[in-house]
Amino acid sequence: MRAWMGVAVLMAGPAFAESFTIVPGPEAEAALQEALILAAPGDEVVLAPGIYQITGQLSLAGEDVTLRGAGIAASVLSFKGQTSGAEGLIVTGNGAILKDFAVEDTKGDAIKSKGVDGFAVIRVRAEWTGGPKAENGSYGFYPVQSSNVLLDGVVAIGASDAGIYVGQSRQIIVRNARAEFNVAGLEIENCYYADVYGNTLTNNTGGILIFDLPDLPQQGGHDIRVFSNRSTGNNTDNFAPEGNIVGLVPAGTGMLIMANADVEVFDNDFSDNRTTNMIITSYVNETEDEAYNKAPRRISVHGNRFGISGTDPADSDFGNILREIFGVPVPDIVWDGVVPIWRWFTIGMADADQFGVHDNEHASAVPYGNADFVGYFGLTWLHSVGQDMAEHSADLAPLPPVQVIIRGRDVSHEGAWSELSK
Amino acid sequence: MRVLVFLALLAGPALAEVSSATILAQRPPKTLAEFGFFGDPGANAPVVGVVPYTLNSPLFSDYAEKDRFIYTPEPAPAVATGALDFPVGAAIIKTFRYGARKMETRVLLHQAAGWKGYAYLWNDEGTEAKLALAGADLSLETEHGTIAYHVPNANQCKACHIGPDKAMVPIGPKLRNLNRAAQLADLVAAGVIGALPQEVPLVPDYRDESLADERRARAYLDINCGHCHAPGLPADTSGLFLNWEEQNPLRLGVNKRPVAAGKGSSHLQFDVVPGDPEASILLFRMSTLDPGAMMPEIGRSTIDAEGAALIRTWIAGLEE
Numbered sequence: 001m002r003a004w005m006g007v008a009v010l011m012a013g014p015a016f017a018e019s020f021t022i023v024p025g026p027e028a029e030a031a032l033q034e035a036l037i038l039a040a041p042g043d044e045v046v047l048a049p050g051i052y053q054i055t056g057q058l059s060l061a062g063e064d065v066t067l068r069g070a071g072i073a074a075s076v077l078s079f080k081g082q083t084s085g086a087e088g089l090i091v092t093g094n095g096a097i098l099k100d101f102a103v104e105d106t107k108g109d110a111i112k113s114k115g116v117d118g119f120a121v122i123r124v125r126a127e128w129t130g131g132p133k134a135e136n137g138s139y140g141f142y143p144v145q146s147s148n149v150l151l152d153g154v155v156a157i158g159a160s161d162a163g164i165y166v167g168q169s170r171q172i173i174v175r176n177a178r179a180e181f182n183v184a185g186l187e188i189e190n191c192y193y194a195d196v197y198g199n200t201l202t203n204n205t206g207g208i209l210i211f212d213l214p215d216l217p218q219q220g221g222h223d224i225r226v227f228s229n230r231s232t233g234n235n236t237d238n239f240a241p242e243g244n245i246v247g248l249v250p251a252g253t254g255m256l257i258m259a260n261a262d263v264e265v266f267d268n269d270f271s272d273n274r275t276t277n278m279i280i281t282s283y284v285n286e287t288e289d290e291a292y293n294k295a296p297r298r299i300s301v302h303g304n305r306f307g308i309s310g311t312d313p314a315d316s317d318f319g320n321i322l323r324e325i326f327g328v329p330v331p332d333i334v335w336d337g338v339v340p341i342w343r344w345f346t347i348g349m350a351d352a353d354q355f356g357v358h359d360n361e362h363a364s365a366v367p368y369g370n371a372d373f374v375g376y377f378g379l380t381w382l383h384s385v386g387q388d389m390a391e392h393s394a395d396l397a398p399l400p401p402v403q404v405i406i407r408g409r410d411v412s413h414e415g416a417w418s419e420l421s422k
Numbered sequence: 423m424r425v426l427v428f429l430a431l432l433a434g435p436a437l438a439e440v441s442s443a444t445i446l447a448q449r450p451p452k453t454l455a456e457f458g459f460f461g462d463p464g465a466n467a468p469v470v471g472v473v474p475y476t477l478n479s480p481l482f483s484d485y486a487e488k489d490r491f492i493y494t495p496e497p498a499p500a501v502a503t504g505a506l507d508f509p510v511g512a513a514i515i516k517t518f519r520y521g522a523r524k525m526e527t528r529v530l531l532h533q534a535a536g537w538k539g540y541a542y543l544w545n546d547e548g549t550e551a552k553l554a555l556a557g558a559d560l561s562l563e564t565e566h567g568t569i570a571y572h573v574p575n576a577n578q579c580k581a582c583h584i585g586p587d588k589a590m591v592p593i594g595p596k597l598r599n600l601n602r603a604a605q606l607a608d609l610v611a612a613g614v615i616g617a618l619p620q621e622v623p624l625v626p627d628y629r630d631e632s633l634a635d636e637r638r639a640r641a642y643l644d645i646n647c648g649h650c651h652a653p654g655l656p657a658d659t660s661g662l663f664l665n666w667e668e669q670n671p672l673r674l675g676v677n678k679r680p681v682a683a684g685k686g687s688s689h690l691q692f693d694v695v696p697g698d699p700e701a702s703i704l705l706f707r708m709s710t711l712d713p714g715a716m717m718p719e720i721g722r723s724t725i726d727a728e729g730a731a732l733i734r735t736w737i738a739g740l741e742e
Contacts, residue, residue: 215672
């Protein structure tokens, strides 16, 4: 008998991960936070269906812990009454898996990971339920300084900055997501190696932003693939608090690439974005950061379908400049035309930085425009708008697919998440 | 007979001396008393070896007063920069109180696997403090109004007490912040720290109005912000570094644009605008109670009016 019990205890040990089930109720917040603290590697914290009222900040610091609910609409963490905490859930433990629940109405960001290696978010919703408002929290999904990040099938609604934002990270996949009524639908900032595909961005101010900013621990963003996404009808007025870089995005922007290197954009659908389908621009502010390159480099845009757009540029700084330079419709693809002044006078963009823009379908009669900001803002008597896409005819090699490894598994392929918890 | 002696040892003198075994145990004890740091149930009388200390500039914690103690089996080397490296077996103890009303006592324990932090919540009578793994929320009336006092959970301890390698670390006991009057000499004599270096750095008390605004402001920012806003630490994603060592004005926020501040920017363009405190995000974030915008993110539920006034004066005096 004793021997049998010994065997049973052994089997119940490391071989079987523990599962903590949380049910809604007045004790739920404390029970959930305690479970997140006590969970050991491999353990699961399970949210039974229902609405959970959370007033503080939840945090997960342990390694290889899974937090899962019963579905994106079934298990809801509501932060409507939140009184403390800069985000709903902060994750600092490696190998975290979050899936099948929702986070609503946080005062700050909804879900953030900081410094995490291995972060999977599967079918999770982050939403501000009162519609787009400046008082909403900034980011829905906010992995920063993390690596091996997988966001799959997430839904982000109402963020006053970016619904889905990955910053200063590397090895990233964002796929099958939906982002609506955010200022930025999906933003990749100061990142290395990201695959962004199969996402639907609609009713945001701007659909997809690929940015690089100065004065940060990780900068020089590069190797970003953006493919098979739909970025359509992103015409919500910009409701970001001023002072934020996304504040510059004019309502009606399908995609904005700023100061990144090596971005490949292919097989996407852009349409019904009232300012323009795509802007490729240098960093717009002054900076004294000598290590920083303000210019976009090696941008490859091919095989995309551009529907009607640019018919009514937003009444904003950027939108009005585009209207003044181009009239309507604004071209499908706008380049700011900024190069160092001596190059502007002579041979133009350096060979090593050249873009390749070709083989796209355009419904508009004006597929491309060079806004010549150097002339527009400086040498006004020499300002001249270009419309010849052939100035971007570099033959750029395709970028390789991104590999993301979480808990030792390669989860780069579709459906990989279903294996994750096994 | 032996059993009796053993029981007597357990029940009696254990309270009068620090229990190293408890500091090093994998699981924290249920009550603060089990550590044996204090000779009385109210934790007012530290036993021999538990040494009180104070900091020049304290972290603002909703106007709570703090009593700090350290216990260490061996002196920590007196290094000039960074937190002192106390050996395994050391414990740092801090009681938060409003006058005689004790709220909690936090302990940082140095175990073989690294530092661990726990909070012990006092009963209303102030006679027993019990482990509060998941933290606690309390409300109390003070001379500064109603304070929504938050006892951090074990994860939240690490939100601040974290080093570049994600390990838990002490923050306060740095030579530069302990350097006041005879305190360092006393700590050497008590065996808490080793022989002092020739030059001992000093971060002044930011409340000392005889000092220049710049020094006071930098001391305030160092202790209140620098444990996150420094290279390799949690808030370095912002590129805003407020630790004492930082010298680059841009890194200190002067004419620096926010990165991912969201509504923390409050429609302002720069962290610090010389000569214009009202246009400075830094001051705004100290002066709001919106959880989505306030700084620090945790550890306060009220505004540090005096601290904000100091930062306002400093920014107003910066040359445009």
